[in-house]
Amino acid sequence: MKLRYLFALSCSMLLAAGAQAEIYKRVDENGHVTYSSTPIKGGKKLHLEPLPTMAPPNKGDTADFRVNSETQNRRDNARRKILEDELASEQKALDEARVKLKEGQDTPEVYKTPSGQTFRNVAKYDEKVSALQEEVSSHEKNVEALKTELSNLK
Template identity: 40%
Template sequence: MKRLALCLLMSCGLAQAAVYKYVDQNGNVTFSNIPIKGGKPIRLEPISTYSSQTPVPHHNKTHANSASSANGSPAGYPNVDAGTQRQRDGGRRKILEQELSNEEQALADAGKALADGRATRNGDETHNYQKYLDRVQKLKDAVTDREKNIQALRRELGQNRQ
């Protein structure tokens, strides 16, 4: 078993992902890394990649590093003044508070629906207890989802204190 794993690992480095194109009688095209009788090897150009960071010229490196560490953003990244940022944070906080209020109301509604759902059994559920359990479980899941949303919003509001 160890030899097989070793052989597989060694062969991974040797494979250079040759690709073969095969067109059957019906015009269906098949691409494969395994040679197919009648298939033709195709040459793929290397994938283009781009760096996510722009290189900093050597003579500005010291200034760029001090600018990025002073405000916590990379050099050349657009900055806004403190007043604009406070205004944005305030707007964001209002949105989060409204979402929290909506979720709390939805939790109350889901809790009521769960209580009502537990108290009653629909016609077909009197003979099929599993249907009742499945329906009640969905109601419980709705309550749990609302509670998780509320926790996440409260956590976010705690991080967004001004």
């Protein structure tokens, strides 16, 4: 009976020892690299170190990632302060963008001909006003997003 267990143990050890495959690498004249588990013409056998292993964690080693309410309140207050500061700076940028838009709308684009005649450059004016309106719109969206984020805080 013991002989049977010894035989089964020795067979499993032989199978485990043969589980590590040999790897061959070949680089052709064009620089293409080929890896194989069987010998290939022009290939060299790679001697790879075994991969490091780790023991699985014990079932009793579960980390506790809960945060107490005081710490969470500090984090929430810090987040609220950051969002309020961002909102104030974004509101200031929005006000400045609106002033620039008003100035851009009130200042037409003109060009002069070699003879001295002055004409309005409608295309350049529209392009300038459109870019200024996009800037205002972007700041408005940022302000709304920040207000939404602040309203979601407890």
